[in-house]
Amino acid sequence: MRYGMNPHQAAVMTPVDRAPFTVVSGEPSYINVLDALTGWQLVREAASTFGVPAAASYKHVSPAGAALGGSVVEAYTRARDVDPKSSYGDFVAVSHPVDAELAAVLKRVVSDGIIAPGYDDGVVEILAAKKRGTYLVLQADPGFEPPAEEVREIYGLRLTQERDALPLTRDLLDDGVPDDAARDLLLGLIVARYTQSNTVVMVKDGAAIGIGAGQQSRVDCTRLAGEKAQLWWSRRSGEPLTGVSMVSDGALPFTDNVEEAHRHGVTHIAEPGGSIRSPELAAACAALGITWSATGVRLFRH
Template identity: 85%
Template structure:
């Protein structure tokens, strides 16, 4: 399949095969990257928690991700986390798109969507967006990716096993309540499909702040916190509390804990194993933040 263009319009691109069908529109290289990454996130989240999941993707990282009672509710919550960054997003949802979600998407600026199916009348509504160029992809829900991933870069072929490690309750501290465990595990799933370095702030089954792609981890924490604070300010005048934080890599210094405190974090899950992890654990204890040393790094590049 010939793609509209590569990462930039001056680059030609093509696709040999894919676990989706193009229902409407014509995909670009980045559309495919966003679609495949977003689909993996929502599929894993829905399988883990048994409810609809949605993600709003921009440049191969989610601007927001959430669970919901319906697919429309899940997407509304995902987009509400950071509507500025979600402008022109690529949507991924775990369940078939119904007329309720189609009505939401009709009102917002978005580039495309991937879902496992579409109810009657939905494709016509979506395909009319963007003067008829809106991209609609139908995922093959039965497709299982190979165990080995391959990437070619500058003439070099890299292979590795796919990151399919189960993310389970046993990775978290026994002190963590069940609702918090859900948020931390969902945050780990979000981190798994976000460009590193990554810090995810979670509340009520919703990523309220994602700091992605920063070279300094404390900058990730600060960025996620600032986004979470903006989200909270739109909904409440009370102090932000009860936030859960996930880091895809070990917290190297206690400055991350100091920043986390500023944004109402009461639970942190991170790989640990750093030379200063005992100091991080002590700082969490002093701040009355539960600390889960998962032992699982979730880098994505």
């Protein structure tokens, strides 16, 4: 590895059993690996769930954008277009092999690297030439299955937990949620699973259009996600933003989250529920015409 979290930290990468990817070109840093493996898990799960290509644009172990598409280039273009300012210098994750069309897009944008399950002929040469020949190209092993336990060592302690592999399925959502909104809520749950907590994800038409990540206050997550969603929408339409689905990785503690979500066109919310104020949240959603799904599933990631 080039270095650890920072250039003054040496780092080594050691497979537990077998490596989940091969280095095709370039040399990874510690953060490159974190972005690559987190992004790959997101797009792999999304593509498996929905049966279409998925892409994510990662920065500092959280996605700036994530989306589904009819092709791999459409998925990535939609993902990067969510928050292009934050996607500057991103690490790309795509669920399907990279073709010449996607390579042509990546050639034009500022990006640090990519992970994908394969590359069409001639594509690696195009990508490897980026960043004066230092662009990182990783090939994921689609058949790799991670260990059932995750281990982290920090300051002399070893922490071990089960890997978060709980299925995220339609039956977590309220029966009254329409199919399109259910797709968006499920995509939001997948995105939240691979985003630094606290996290709120707003989704519309198969794209995570606003991600509020890593905030200590839940309502700040909601506000940040909503502002990003509004900015995304303003580039497309002069009409009010509506039909947005919102996911929270943790229980919404107060109704201010619902009110803030409503300001940004949210009509469907999925969150763990189980809070002492959940009845108040359900009532606030009903009063504002928002469907509310208490999934019973928390998706914290640290």
